[in-house]
Structure formats: C-alpha cells, structure tokens
Amino acid sequence: LLDFKQYVIKIINSIPEGRVASYGQVAAMAGSPRAARQVGGILNRLDDGSLVPWWRVINNTGKITIKDAQFTPFDQKERLESEGVIVSNSYHIDINKYRYMPEKRTK
C-alpha cells in the first residue's frame, strides 16, 4: 500500500501539461482531503533533480503561492506560461479553465 507521500507524487506526475491542480485537490485524491498543507510541504522538499511537475500545483483560488526559496513565484509563472497557461501579472490563473479533472474527458 502506498503511503500519502507516494500517492501525492504519483498524482502530480499524472497532471498533464497545460493543466493545474490545487494542493487540496491533490490531497483529496491521495485520500486525505484536509492535508493540503502537506502537499506543499512535500513539494517544498523535492530534491534538485526531481522530475515531478511541481509548478502545476497552485492554491484553490487559482493563485501561485510558492515560497520564494529555491524556486520563485516568477519561475513558476514562466513554467506555466511555457505550457500555454495564462498567468496574470498578479500571479492569478483561471483555475476553472485549467483545472485537471481526471474523471471528466478533455475535448
């Protein structure tokens, strides 16, 4: 049985290019609906060589809330924009437009 962290990584790896998910959404998919902060914690501690697409995870209001450390909000904005996601200068995204919904089909 996979533990929480392993589920989180697996789920984030499954977010397609050009789509986003919220921390709480990932937590719920991993089986712990109120553990949103843990998802951020896991991403925060990914090692340098990690291929996990952490930039596709934002908060549930559609805002980039990464802590300014190894990567900055600007880094995340650039990565999302390079995949076609429109990010406003105040770091807002139309989450209803870009949210990853596994059970629905993408046209």
Add this chain to the structure above:
DNA sequence: GGTTTGACCCTAA
C-alpha cells in the same frame, strides 16, 4: 514520541 512546522483552505469582514 510529543512538539513544531508550513508552496493550504475556508469564512468573514
């Protein structure tokens, strides 16, 4: 093994 720590979330101004 108890305590601290957050890349959150929701509600209410």
Add this chain to the structure above:
DNA sequence: ATTAGGGCCAAAC
C-alpha cells in the same frame, strides 16, 4: 479586490 484568523494534519525535528 485584499486581509485576518482559526482549523487542519503528515512530516520533520
């Protein structure tokens, strides 16, 4: 639109 406060809980100390 933005801010404040309380709740939350897996991991790291």
